Amino acid sequence: MLNSKKTNILLAAAGAAVLMASSPVLAQAPAEPTPAAAPAEAPTAMAPAADAANPSTVGESVGGGHSGGITPISMFMEATIIVKVVMIGLLLASILSWTLLLIKLFEFGALNRKTDNFLENFRGARTIADMRAVATQEEYDGNPLADMAAAATDEIEMSRQAGLSVTGDHLDNAMGRATAAVAAVQSGLAKRLSGGQQFLASVGSTGPFVGLFGTVYGIMNSFIGIAESNTTNLAVVAPGIAEALLATGIGLFAAIPAVVFYNYFNTRIAAYGTRADGFAAELLNGISRQLDKGA
Template identity: 60%
Template sequence: MLDNKRTTPFIALFGALVLMTSAPAFAQDAAAPAAPAADAAAAAPAADAAAAPADAAAAPAPAADAPADPPQMKNAGKLSVIQMALDAQAVVKVVMIGLVLCSIFSWTLLVTKLLEYGALNRASDRFLEAFRTAKSINDMGRIGMSDEFEGNPLADMAAAAAQEVELSRQAGLAVTGAHRDSVIHRAENAVAAVQSSLGRRLSSGMQFLASVGSSGPFIGLFGTVYGIMTSFIGIANTNTTNLAVVAPGIAEALLATGIGLFAAIPSVIFYNYFQTRISAYGARTEGFVAELMNAISRQLDKGA
């Protein structure tokens, strides 16, 4: 057996050699985890720097793919009635123009008819004053054919009745006695022919007012339906429900209905007003016909 005192230095020296040879391996194993961490820390700024330009370059891409603003957005914030009419769809614009023209014609017809009826009533008043001074059937015809009352319906009626009596006389027919009623009947037929032409004259333009008053709102509604349909198609194409995009198109469409009502409402009012005036003048002519026939009957009974 070896002496412990002699073997102890050799054991200590052998352990030191073992430690010296294994130290680099332990050092490498301990440094190995740190190296990836250091590499990761060093690579992070580089990756961020490289990613920043890439993100900056990719940022405008969505703007390039975004849909263009609809035409209504060009005038957003400054809409007016005139601007909406100018920016409306072609079909809606045609509807608007047609309704505006109808409205203008309705107002023109109103002014024309008011002047016509006013002049007609004034001329009729003057004729009645002159007619009631007639002493014979010939005087009635002369007053009725006077240039002063040319074109007046009452004057035309008096002239037609007096002319019919005169034609009967010229034909050698008896105009008094037993033939009196036949003469009056022929005179009434002549007056009725003048009355029928008077009805056509006074009612001219009424059909137009009735048509505009009844169909104007529906024509405007057609423009509104077409405009709103186009607006919804634009919403589907732009994939947006933003009120700023939708509102101008719908407002333009509703403007067509507004113009339709603007054309229709005055037309209905004018139509009813003129019908009242026509009925009033018709009643006046009926009263004059009765007065005319009585005057002719009296003259025939007197043998004039």
């Protein structure tokens, strides 16, 4: 009985060995993955994420070769002909505005110095003849206040030479003619002092709009370039937009000083006009006083 059990066990073991030998899947045990195999792929998988997180890498890919290479001169050279014409016109207007500023500063400085000197000498005159002698001196030639004094005293002198009485009952007539002569000189005073003001006003009011025209034209060309290249890459459109905005910047550069100069010189002109009005009253009072004295 024992021999038959042993025989059955041996037969079962032999059958199991035959089955394992005949099946490759059962014969090979599944290999456990090594711990080092999984991390080996990690650097390759994480590389794109690292590049995406690096701002300098992204900036280089978007900006291309323009990083640090765009300057106002290069933008001007790359601009279209219309934008270039706008920029050149605005730059010329700005140069003329600054030139006009220097000219008028020297003009007003010399005018005030000559006026101060004239008033000092005029107030020392004792007769109408003395007033006329001071007003007609060559060093005061072209001075508005000296011209006013010369016109008033000349009118009195011409009335005398014509045989007209300038005193007594005829004093009012003589003073009326002298006043008219002074007013004629004063009427041209504002025009003499306001030379160049119209140019400054024009540059100050139209400069930003001219620059804006160049900007609109440049941006329009940039969008046309986007449509033709079928790309919205910032490196493609940024230079054109920068060139366009430069036109507006030059327009403001020309307009802002022009407006400042215009307001400044308007103030100077108004101040000198007030001074001229005061001198006119002083002049006519002096002439009337001398005529009453019979001088």
